[in-house]
Amino acid sequence: MSSRRYARLALPDPTWVELIGGSAHVLSRAPWLGGAPTGQILEGYDEAGRGDRPRLAPVEPRKILCVGRNYKAHAKELGNEVPAEPMLFYKPTTALLDPGGTVMLPPGSISSRVEHEAELTLVIGNRLRRAGEDEARAAIFGLTLACDVTARDLQKKDGQWWRAKGMDTFCPVGPVIVTGLDPHALSISCRVRGETRQSGRTSDMIFSAARVLSYVSETITLEPGDIVLTGTPEGVGPLADGDTLEVEVPEIGVLAVSVGA
Numbered sequence: 001m002s003s004r005r006y007a008r009l010a011l012p013d014p015t016w017v018e019l020i021g022g023s024a025h026v027l028s029r030a031p032w033l034g035g036a037p038t039g040q041i042l043e044g045y046d047e048a049g050r051g052d053r054p055r056l057a058p059v060e061p062r063k064i065l066c067v068g069r070n071y072k073a074h075a076k077e078l079g080n081e082v083p084a085e086p087m088l089f090y091k092p093t094t095a096l097l098d099p100g101g102t103v104m105l106p107p108g109s110i111s112s113r114v115e116h117e118a119e120l121t122l123v124i125g126n127r128l129r130r131a132g133e134d135e136a137r138a139a140i141f142g143l144t145l146a147c148d149v150t151a152r153d154l155q156k157k158d159g160q161w162w163r164a165k166g167m168d169t170f171c172p173v174g175p176v177i178v179t180g181l182d183p184h185a186l187s188i189s190c191r192v193r194g195e196t197r198q199s200g201r202t203s204d205m206i207f208s209a210a211r212v213l214s215y216v217s218e219t220i221t222l223e224p225g226d227i228v229l230t231g232t233p234e235g236v237g238p239l240a241d242g243d244t245l246e247v248e249v250p251e252i253g254v255l256a257v258s259v260g261a
Helices: 071-079 133-140 152-158 162-165 209-217
Strands: 005-010 013-022 022-027 037-043 065-067 087-091 102-104 114-116 118-124 140-149 172-180 189-191 195-201 228-230 246-251 254-261
Touching: 087 162, 118 189, 118 209, 118 246, 118 254, 133 140, 133 209, 140 228, 140 246, 152 162, 172 254, 209 228, 209 254
Parallel strands: 065 228, 102 254
Antiparallel strands: 005 013, 005 172, 013 022, 022 037, 065 087, 118 140, 118 228, 140 172, 189 195, 189 246, 246 254
16 A cells, blocks of 8 residues: 655644645645645655644644553563553643654652653544444554653552643654554654664554554544554653654654753
8 A cells, every 4th residue: 555644734824734755735624534635735845744834743633542551561661560451541632742842841849750652653534433453444544653751750659640641742743644554564763862762663562553443442432533642662761851852663754852841
C-alpha cells in the first residue's frame, strides 16, 4: 500500500494539508473525514511539513487514549507485572502539544520526576463500537508519533494516573500522519539532548494495534480523529529544564520539542 503524508498548519487558522513532492496541498477538512484538495498549493514544504507556516499537532481528537505497559521490557524496568489485558488510561485534549512546542515541567512542589515515553500513535479513521480485530485494523487511518510525558512520582503516589499523565503540554504529537504503514514493523527511538535513551521495535508490543482497538471498542466508542498511544519501549528517563526531546520513527519523521519550567 502506498503511503500518504498529512500535516496541519497555521494558515493562520488550523488547516490540514497533504504533503506531496515539496508542496503542501490544502485540504477542505481533515483527511480522515474525506477532506479534498481545495486547489491552494503552498510551495517549500518538506515531508515533515516544515515550511514558512507553523506546524500544529496533526490531530484534533475528541479522545486521547493510551495503553500502559505494552512492552515487556518497559513493564520490567518499572517493576510491574506484564498485564493480561490492555491497560488503558486517558489524557485530556488540553495535554496536546504542537511540534516545536515546550513541555512545561510542573513546580517541584507538585512533581520532581517527569519522564519521557516515546510512543507510536494510531489515528482513527472510522467509528468503532464493539468491533472485531479485522474491523479495528481497517479503521486505522494512519500513524503519527507522541510522547507520553509522565510525572512518575505522582503516578506512584496517586494510584490514579490523571494528574501524572494529563498535565498541560504532556502529550506532544506529530510531526505528520503517514498512511499505509504496518504499525508492527517499525523502529522507534527517543533522544534527550541528542543522547538516545529509548530504542525499540513496535513488533515487541504485547497487544497488537488491532487487539487494543477492539478491546477499547468493547466499552468505549472510538470516533474518527481520536488517537491511541500504543505504549513505550524500555529506557524511560527523566526530563529537565532546557532539555531537547526527540521521538523518531524513520518512516514518519522526528517529533521534536523542548522542555521548560
